[in-house]
Amino acid sequence: MLDAANVMESDRSHLFPCAQCGDALVAPEWSEHVSERCVRHLWSCEACGYEFETAIYLRAEA
Ligand SMILES: [Zn+2]
Numbered sequence: 001m002l003d004a005a006n007v008m009e010s011d012r013s014h015l016f017p018c019a020q021c022g023d024a025l026v027a028p029e030w031s032e033h034v035s036e037r038c039v040r041h042l043w044s045c046e047a048c049g050y051e052f053e054t055a056i057y058l059r060a061e062a
Helices: none
Strands: 030-035 038-044 051-057
Touching: none
Parallel strands: none
Antiparallel strands: 030 038, 038 051
């Protein structure tokens, strides 16, 4: 009874919609490891040129 929509895999690229035009962004322009468990992605929209950042927090495996 898994809800697939709620499953997040931390080390995979996700599809992000552009906040400006809604176009789907497949891969980040670049990624930066801020810390052991935090990765920042810079996204650049090819359709409209909009750029934004996201921060992914990796879950620690106990
Ligand atoms: Zn866009």
